[in-house]
Amino acid sequence: MKILATYNIKGGVGKTASAVNLAHVAAGRGNRVLLWDLDPQGAATFYFRVKPKVKGGGEALLSGRRELADVIKGSDYDNLDIVPADFSYRHLDLMLDDAKKPLARLRKVLSGVADEYDYVFLDCAPSISLTSESVFRAADALLVPVIPTTLSIRTFDQLDAFVAENPDIVRKLKIMGFFSMADSRKRLHRELMDELREQRPELLPSQVPMDTDIERMGVHRQPVTAMFPKSRPARAYQSLWDDIVERL
Amino acid sequence: MSEFHRFVVDGIIDPAVTLAAFAEQVGLSENEAEEFDRRFFDTPDGRLHADQSTLEVRNSVEFPLMCSLVWLKGGQVLASARVESGFSPDFAGSLPAGPAFDRLRELVEMRRFLPVATVRSRLSTGGHLDAEEKTTARVHIDLPSLPDGRSLPALIEVRAVRGYEAETAGLLRAMRAHEAFEPSDLSTADFARAMVGASPYLPGKLSLQLDDRASADEVWRVVLRELHEAMTANFRGTVEDVDSEYLHDFRVAVRRTRSVLQEGRGVLTPAARDHFRDGFKWLGDITTPTRDADVHLLDYPNMIAALSPEYAEALAPLHELLLSRQRSCQAQLALDLRSTRRAQLGAEWAEFLSGEGPWMDRSSGESGDAAEADRRARDVAAERIERAHSRLVRDGRTIDGSSEPEALHDLRKDAKRLRYLLECFGSLFPAEDLSVAVKPLKSLQDVLGEFQDTEVQAHALAQFGRQLDTEGASTDTILAMGGAIEQLSVRQSRARREFAARFESFDSREVEHAYASITGTGTTKSKKRKKKNR
Structure with a gap:
């Protein structure tokens, strides 16, 4: 079981859309996939029409009072299951702080379903906190969507700095950055992407375009890869998944 | 694997009519039915049958070039891939690449896939939805017949989506109460095999049950x-x-x-x-x-x-x-x-x-033996x-x-x-x-x-x-x-x-x-x- 976390310190960069669509693509390729919506806002949960409620909340899961397997909900798609968001996740930092070995906690909770899934996607809330550190420890790779804007790139640098300063936390974590919400009509986007690809050749080759089809996910409450599988963004997510598998 | 139930549609009324009335009664969302020619495969010792899964090459009747290899279990697609029309799997190596088919490869090991049944099915998939229009149960309806036109039992299969078992209970109650529905363990492939008098699968292990009082x-x-x-x-x-x-x-x-x-x-x-x-x-x-x-x-x-x-x-x-x-x-x-x-x-x-007769001659000099x-x-x-x-x-x-x-x-x-x-x-x-x-x-x-x-x-x-x-x-x-x-x-x-x-x-x-x-x-x-x- 590989654990992949869509993560960025900054919000609104396409983390949830990436988690939802990549999970759907991975499941469509025959992998058994679990998506855990760790963001208390519950956008991924909403897209899959699941109620954002976990019995006993995040505390029950982290303390081991409730098995992760007991709160999993099937999606409308074969091989793709969801652990819904819960409003209590806003206190995840405090819960982890109270737990023994907080950094190892998330991985331990996930180990209970290790035989059931090939890939787990963690859709994380934007921040650097105890929760995100626990995610770093649990995950095999961080999928980092980066909007080609100065501010977004700056947060990528911050993540880099954190990784460099905390080798004990990140351990063997692979960082996979990719351009998200890229608008090739904008000169600034094009220039920044060229510049950054030169500076960071390790960025994934595929990029997810800015596209209204992605915004329609909220209306249709479906992944764009399910709604419009031949669309430009759907093809981008499919290609992005190929890149990720190759790097894994 | 989620909860799965299969029913045979029986009775004197056309099963299609019975199923349509039932779908309306319980409010199933239903996709348009499609006709497929389906060739089922299994190993000589029936490993897929024992696993309660089926492998089939499915050709759309309307679009004959649309051909897929589908591995199904409990109403869930475990693996599927587009294949060339006329494709038949032989050994595990002939299966498409990927993790899903890797699991099938592990199951069949070195055994050869043999064709075990051929049917034409009118398939439709529906869902039982909640207030959020989230699917809580998948419903598959199969109206199959043999290539010679003989009808096979119509089947309705229900798979509760994981985490929504309670929401599916009402649907299942309605199905169990329906006079035309009979629970069944047999799949369409099983019915087709039985109808054409196919040989049983090779036994995998010795199944001896000896009498411990016998000589x-x-x-x-x-x-x-x-x-x-x-x-x-x-x-x-x-x-x-x-x-x-x-x-x-x-x-x-x-x-x-x-x-x-x-x-x-x-x-x-x-x-x-x-x-x-x-x-x-x-x-x-x-x-x-x-x-x-x-x-x-x-x-x-x-x-x-x-x-x-x-x-x-x-x-x-x-x-x-x-x-x-x-x-x-x-x-x-x-x-x-x-x-x-x-x-x-x-x-x-x-x-x-x-x-x-006895193997040993009791009257011979071999009395000790x-x-x-x-x-x-x-x-x-x-x-x-x-x-x-x-x-x-x-x-x-x-x-x-x-x-x-x-x-x-x-x-x-x-x-x-x-x-x-x-x-x-x-x-x-x-x-x-x-x-x-x-x-x-x-x-x-x-x-x-x-x-x-x-x-x-x-x-x-x-x-x-x-x-x-x-x-x-x-x-x-x-x-x-x-x-x-x-x-x-x-x-x-x-x-x-x-x-x-x-x-x-x-x-x-x-x-x-x-x-x-x-x-x-x-x-x-x-x-x-x-x-x-x-």
Whole structure:
């Protein structure tokens, strides 16, 4: 079981859309996939029409009072299951702080379903906190969507700095950055992407375009890869998944 | 796997009408029905059937070029891929790449896919939705017919989406209450097979349920007949080389027969016993070259995987040689199996087994032996097991790091003898003891098998290497074969190292108790000897 976390310190960069669509693509390729919506806002949960409620909340899961397997909900798609968001996740930092070995906690909770899934996607809330550190420890790779804007790139640098300063936390974590919400009509986007690809050749080759089809996910409450599988963004997510598998 | 329920739609009304009315009654969302020609595949021993899954090549009737390979279980698609129209899977290697089909590859191993049923189905998929329009249950409706137009039972299948079992309960109540719906374990493929009178799948394991009050004469007869059936069931597939497992299972049946004959002293007449032991030894021997060739080919992917990619590529001439050897060995085997000698052995054996009278002549001078035939089979088998177990323990304890490889090879034979006895006569004894007795024995056999197989393969590879060298193979090929032999040597050394721990598990008190319980020999000489040795 590989654990992949869509993560960025900054919000609104396409983390949830990436988690939802990549999970759907991975499941469509025959992998058994679990998506855990760790963001208390519950956008991924909403897209899959699941109620954002976990019995006993995040505390029950982290303390081991409730098995992760007991709160999993099937999606409308074969091989793709969801652990819904819960409003209590806003206190995840405090819960982890109270737990023994907080950094190892998330991985331990996930180990209970290790035989059931090939890939787990963690859709994380934007921040650097105890929760995100626990995610770093649990995950095999961080999928980092980066909007080609100065501010977004700056947060990528911050993540880099954190990784460099905390080798004990990140351990063997692979960082996979990719351009998200890229608008090739904008000169600034094009220039920044060229510049950054030169500076960071390790960025994934595929990029997810800015596209209204992605915004329609909220209306249709479906992944764009399910709604419009031949669309430009759907093809981008499919290609992005190929890149990720190759790097894994 | 989520909760899954299947119902046959019965009654005098057209099933399509019944299903449409039901869908409306319970508010199912339903997709438009599509017609498909479906060819189902399974292995000769029905591994998918046993797994409660199905593999089918599905062609859209409306768009004949739209063709998919679909692996389904409990109403859920486990794997699917577009394939060329007319595609038929044969071996695991012909399945599309990817993790989902990898799981199917693990299930079928070396067995060949055979077509088991063909149907035309009108399929529709619906859902039971909650207030958020989230699917809480998937509903599949199948209106199938055979290619000749005969209808098969219409099916409605419901799979509760994980986490929504409670929401599905109402739907299931309505289905159970419906007078036209009957719960069913059978799939469309099962119904189609039954309708055309398809042969049953080959049995995977011996399914003997012996009467522990019966005499040795009766039980030996039952066991040998069962083994004869296994031989017969695998004969044609062996001759036609459908897949390597036919020969494997054929050989196992022959070896078990030889073993049961060997243990049948006093149960069969010496003349019959000797005659058939000779006959089955010959039958076993003629299958050995082909089995060895099969093993080389089956192990080839492991051999390649252990080498660096450039060496793996250089081994292509070896693969060709192995294929060619397998073909020639198989051709000879087919001739031998169709020979007069084999036919005569088969006819004599069938006649011998069909006789109803006692095997031993009570009036002859063999009265002591005849008494053996009349004893309870359980007692006779227990003595044989006790003897085989004691021998294995005694010989195993003499093996240490300095023992010659032959000592391990001989021990493998001891282990096989005991295993066959447990497999053939095990049902005469308590299942819980049997389980404790067999598990460590199997584990010991695995390591002994690995030790011997790697040695035999290394010798064979060295011989193939010399042959390829004289035929002008490249230096890379010869080097790669050296690498492969080296890998086999590493595996053999590992097996040798693992032997001590495996034997220790087998020679434990818990296992000894299980054997003592099976054989009822808590105070036998052997037991005393074992105590003394400790």
